[in-house]
Amino acid sequence: MDLITALEGLAPELERGLDQASSLEELEGLRVDFLGRKGRLAQIMGRLPQLAPDRRPAVGQAANRVKERCNALFEARKSALEAGRDAQALARFDPSLPGRAPWRGSLHPTTLVTEEICHIFTGLGFEVVSGPEVESDYYNFEALNMPPEHPARDMQDTLYITDKVVLRTHTSPVQARTMLSRKPPLAVVAPGKVYRRDSDLTHTPMFHQIEGLMVGEGISMAHLRGTLTAFVRAVFGGDTQTRFRPSFFPFTEPSAEVDISCCMCGGKGQVDGEPCRVCKTTGWVEILGCGMVDPAVYAAVGYSSDVSGFAFGLGVERVAMLKYGIGDLRMFFENDVRFLGQFA
């Protein structure tokens, strides 16, 4: 067939196709089919070299005309289809429907518990202080009555940065820093991240602690008991019982570990006749360590021997697990929104 006749047949054929096209997708199919790089127009023009050179300009001009015509037809149909689609969408739109609520974030349970604990202690007259996570050996150990050869250092799996710099293994160095920069009386709590070389079902290399320290004249073990009992009742409820067991920490003397009556079984050791898995039937769970500050610590920070005081430290994740009934420590670090969303 003559190339010009073939070219001129394209536009009417496209027009028929366009009339039948009912969607923008079909329209795009037609565009590729007729005007695409391997489309009908391109195929016809591919035969141009077979023509005698003097015939080629006329065919080229015809091709340009057809292309313009096809483009115009295509654009007109596209506008019509788009207008129809918009009208349909508007007809379906119901402005009286309620909107979709956006996702609301929530604070992490570790943050919630940290804030709650700090709030309780500030209510008791404590002040919130902080210290660095990268800590010198001196503040992390030595100032807390743990010289280099002290056996208590074995209790801590320390992450060393250099021989003299560590990632703090507890929040206790903030005690030493506070006492070095202030004079008694003082009452502070220090929340923050701590690091140990430890990772299994019940230990993670990073976790959160809160350290507390009260120093002044005449501070006794009775103040310690009263403060911590008020604290656990504020967190776990007014019926919670406490039990102080003798323990050992290098920087307190005497030292104690505090148990609370199990919040899962109410101290009975059983839930619905089954052994309680939280307290392992004992009715008690350990919640924190504490004690009267060792006089050696006062000497290290230059306090007079007239002062006395107490210190305590607790794991934030531990409190959160007991408070919210969370059975797996790893939940705190996996950032699964199905878990985190429950604290909104």
Ligand SMILES: [Zn+2]
């Ligand atoms: Zn129990």
